[in-house]
Amino acid sequence: MSEVRDTRGRMLFAGSFDPELVSGIEQPTHVVQTLFDVIGELSTCCAKENIDAIVLDERLLASDSDSSFDAIRRIDPFPIIVVSGENRIHKLADIYVPQDTTSERLLLAVTNARSQPTQKPEPEEFDLDEALGFTDQTKTTPDGKSLGDVDLVRMLLHDPSNFRTTLLTLLKEQTEWKYCEFVDDETRVPHNAEFAQLRYGHQEHGILVAIGPTKEQVLRWGRWTSCWLELHLRHRQMKLLAYRDELSGAWNRRFLSACLRREINQALHARRPLTVMIFDIDNFKQYNDRFGHDAGDEIIREVVRLLQATIRKGDHVCRVGGDEFAVLFCDPEPPREAGSNHPTTVEFLAKRFREQVARAHFSKLGKDAQGTVSISGGLATFPWDGSEVDSLLQKADERLFESKRHGKNTITIGKEK
Secondary structure, X not given: OOOEOOOOOEEEEEOOOOHHHHHOOOOOEEEEOOXXXXXXXXXXXXXXXXXXXXXEEHHHOOOOOHHHHHHHHHHOOOOEEEEEOOOOOOOOOOXXXXXXXXXXXXXXXXXXXXXXXXXXXXXXXXXXHHHHOOOOOOOOOOOOOOOOHHHHHHHHHHOHHHHHHXXXXXXXXXXXXXXXXXXXXXXXXXOXXXXXXXEEOOEEEEEEEEEOOOHHHHHHHHXXXXXXXXXXXXXXXXXXXHHEOOOOOOEOHHHHHHHHHHHHHHHHHHOOOEEEEEEEEOOHHHHHHHHOHHHHHHHHHHHHHHHHHHOOOOOEEEEEEOOEEEEEEOOOOOOOOOXXXXXXXXXXXXXXXXXXXXXOOOHHHOOOOOOOOOEEEEEEEEOOOXXXXXXXXXXXXXXXXXXXXXXXXXXXXXXXX
């Protein structure tokens, strides 16, 4: 069964709107003037006053609006974001409505958007081997002047992120075509070029485009290229199966151990802190016993989705087992807030995540179940709380149990003063 976005509460309008439009909305409404006001409303609203949808006057948005949407999503990933205007240039918006829309049409658009299933969260696309520290001194550059199949195998084993580039270079060397590229769709094929779909079975790998050869030659080399691209894809998929949790889409315990070891080494050399959070879902067994394992699975998936929407790009979510999770706060980018530092930034993210879980609605728990799920966790920071994988995880785990002793629904940062 598909997961459905289901939040209920106020509708927030930002900008200048027809008073008749606002007054025609059945649910509670609130009008603010700027995007900063939107951030303030999201940050201060309580669980009983959820913001269901945010309607933004397009005139408040710059042409590059991704940062504005990102700021909103990081504070609260639930609201439907509606842009009122004529230009559909804001790709991260959920809905577009014209400026002269009616309250009935606006409500219908929000309802339709909410009924769309949310996609299962996918881990960030990044070099998995690099994150796991699987690097060595194996030579990946060619021994001679020309590349060969052996070089492709070396790239698969030791430098998979550069495999496609090496494959294309080898193809150019072997064919001596005037022009040769991989493109995503036929609109990017030059008018004087031949092309071949790169397909292996039902799997699409793009299009091979070349100027100079015949159609038959491009098709023949296209089949050869497709085999290598399929091998590259399956090689990556097998690695992901080994390090990803199937139910939640988070990374698993194996990834946690390998990645944390690498991150500690990098933090040591860069002289920067690194924080780990261990948390679990309070009284998780009761949800399985009362509502069934499908409900428990829904909670796990939604908790991971909320967390992935809260943390930064370079951080990692891991499911250690059952309802226990670990988060590696290892994004090397500086804090977004001027003057902030690593511990306070991580503390803010952890507490924000706890609040998001407390406000979440889980459909399999029934219509009145909002606010019943909570988490408890503990934070440990390198180098002050530990300098090795085991010691750091143990300290975070101890603080998790301290949160349990203090009544649950708590994140313990360190020892009480």
